[in-house]
Amino acid sequence: MKQSMGVRLWRWTIISVVALYLLVPLYAMFDFSTKPFGFADKGRTFRAWKMITEQPDLWPAISRSLITAAIVMALILFLIVPTAIWVHLKLPVLRRPFELLCLLPLAIPAIVIVVGIAPLYRWISINISESPITLAGVYSMLILPYTYRSLSAALDAVDIHTLAEAATTLGATITRVIFGIIMPTIKTGIVNGSFIAIALVLGEYTISNILNFKTFQVVIAQIGRTNGNVAVAVSLASLLFVIFLLLIIPTKKRQGTVLDVDVA
Amino acid sequence: MTQLQYKGTGSATGRTGSRYWRSKSAYLGVLPFLLFSGLFLLYPTWNVVSGAFKDNYGKFSSKVLLEVFNSSVARHAFANSLEISAKTAIVGAILGGLFAWAIVTGKPGGVFYKISVALSSVLAQFGGVMLTFAFLATFGFNGLVSTLAVKYLPNTFLADSTWLYGKTGLSVLYTFFQIPLMVLVFLPTLENLKPQWREASDALGGKAYEYWLRIGIPILTPSFAGAALLLFVNSFSAYATANTLINLSDFLTPLEIATALTSETGGSNPAEAKSLSLFMVIVVVIVMGLYALLRKKVSKWEQKR
Structure with a gap:
């Protein structure tokens, strides 16, 4: 279809304004992180980028955040997904309450959850562990709405009742039906959910900062107080890492589910 | 017999489970999840909602709630929020909506489409600490734009970075993640607009502006x-960006809540934090309720394709 002059003019004006808004800060991060600092260097320098490796708190924080993300994914795989399938298969009465429970975090901002959960984490750090990895518990609840959306769409698209019936007739146990038959068929939904889990855990600041846990974001903020250039370099690096993740996870229709927070 | 019953249950909606599936023991299957979510989701929610009606010694009273309601500091922060x-919801919705239109009018599935969607899904999550650093590197002291402005436009507001650390600056930062979120939410809607409507309008002699004014x-x-309401909730709940950009504890409600909870001077006041939280939850619930109503209206034409 040939576009008229007016449409094309409008289109390019909008694209340039928005692109300028979104891309200039990203370029500024690159510019800022390669600026000379101290007295030794002139012109461009990658000293800030090299100094990323010398941050004592950073690597433990990254590995802890990645472990937390892995635990959140395990909770999705072995607790949330099986429960969703169970409810679909065996307890249709509970579908609506289950949905409401999963969408509840949408109505409760993270800053409010942290107020309510502070006593629980005080108890956990005294009696169980002081490790930030315990945050996996509350993180897995924060992503419930997104996990639920991608799961229920996937479960509705497949006729899991017939699958379950066929498998049971052939002698499969219910565990095998859930993990061996149904979960492989809704793989895409699960992969989407896992991607959100990684993005959320690596980007979470509110809860960990208030509860005094040194997660990835909290450490970046801490570096920023002493050395801005390095903090900007780390931020840009982690942004590139997330884009890289997005590119290597080969799923179709990911864009729709990442933020499809449709409660209706 | 059971086989026949199973055929009836073969619907994707799963509404009709046979009696065999509905034994009481099935309820045991949801128990682990219920315990877990009870601990990490229902307990904190209940703790906030009930705690808002208690004082700091655990006694029932509406004193703190009323104090917060009448406090001018809290009201100011709430108004700011x-x-x-x-x-940012309105500006983000307009810019993001227009950008989504620009994406749709391009080649479907082309390079520009793919890059825009991928970048949007990353940048919509890009709030918080890293976003603050990005804008400090742009408009902050010694930043990219402010350095240029000092050189070439010394008398404009750009040369003096103080605007960044206030309401204007915060709005500019929030809009940064609102635009990509709007693109993600609104793009499917635009893609679902039927080309036949435009054709019908054209065939009946309608002009482009008439199509947009009367149909589009x-x-x-x-x-x-609905999308704008989502954006509203998105920035209403945001804490990380504001916390790292400005260190004024009473500027926004989320900042005030954090201060009441963790006050470094020792005056921690969980009852106040819970009361403030309750007011936030009330606003979010109202907005999300409106959103749900709007979505119901939308789904009539959007989903019946």
């Missing part, structure tokens, strides 16, 4: 408003 959320805009308004 509402104002910034409303402004009326039909898009509910989903546009």
Whole structure:
């Protein structure tokens, strides 16, 4: 279809304004992180980028955040997904309450959850562990709405009742039906959910900062107080890492589910 | 017999389970999840809602709630929060909506489409600490734009970075993640607009502006408003960006809650934090309720394709 002059003019004006808004800060991060600092260097320098490796708190924080993300994914795989399938298969009465429970975090901002959960984490750090990895518990609840959306769409698209019936007739146990038959068929939904889990855990600041846990974001903020250039370099690096993740996870229709927070 | 019953249950909606599936022991299957979510989701929710009606010694009283309601500091922070959320939701919705239109009018599935969607899904999550650093590197002291402005436009506001650390600056930062979120939410709606409507309008002699004025805009308004409500909640709940950009504890409600909870001077006041939280939850619940109503209206034409 040939576009008229007016449409094309409008289109390019909008694209340039928005692109300028979104891309200039990203370029500024690159510019800022390669600026000379101290007295030794002139012109461009990658000293800030090299100094990323010398941050004592950073690597433990990254590995802890990645472990937390892995635990959140395990909770999705072995607790949330099986429960969703169970409810679909065996307890249709509970579908609506289950949905409401999963969408509840949408109505409760993270800053409010942290107020309510502070006593629980005080108890956990005294009696169980002081490790930030315990945050996996509350993180897995924060992503419930997104996990639920991608799961229920996937479960509705497949006729899991017939699958379950066929498998049971052939002698499969219910565990095998859930993990061996149904979960492989809704793989895409699960992969989407896992991607959100990684993005959320690596980007979470509110809860960990208030509860005094040194997660990835909290450490970046801490570096920023002493050395801005390095903090900007780390931020840009982690942004590139997330884009890289997005590119290597080969799923179709990911864009729709990442933020499809449709409660209706 | 059971086989026949199974055929009836073969529907994707799963509404009709046979009696065999519905034994009481099935309820045991949801127990682990119920315990877990009870601990990490229902308990904190209940703790906040009930705690708002208690004082710091655990006695029932509406004193703290009323104090917070009448406090001028809290009201000021709440007004700031509402104002910034409303402004960034509207600006973000308009810019993001227009950008989504620009994406749709391009080649479907082309390079520009793919890059825009991928970048949007990353940048919509890009709030918080890293976003603050990005804008400090742009407009902050010694930043990219401010350095240029000092050189070439010394008398404009750009040369003096103080504007960044206030309401204007915060709104600019929030809009940064609102635009990509709007693109993600609104793009599917625009893609679902039927080309036949445009063709019908053209065939009947309608002009381009008439199509938009009489068909396009009326039909898009509910989903546009719904998306704007989502953006509102998104910035209303945001804490990380504000916390790292400005260190004023009473500037926004989320900052005030954090201060009441963790006050470094020793005056921690969980009852106040819970009361403030309750007011936030009330606003979010109202907005999400409106959103749900709008979505119902939208889904009538959007989903029946």
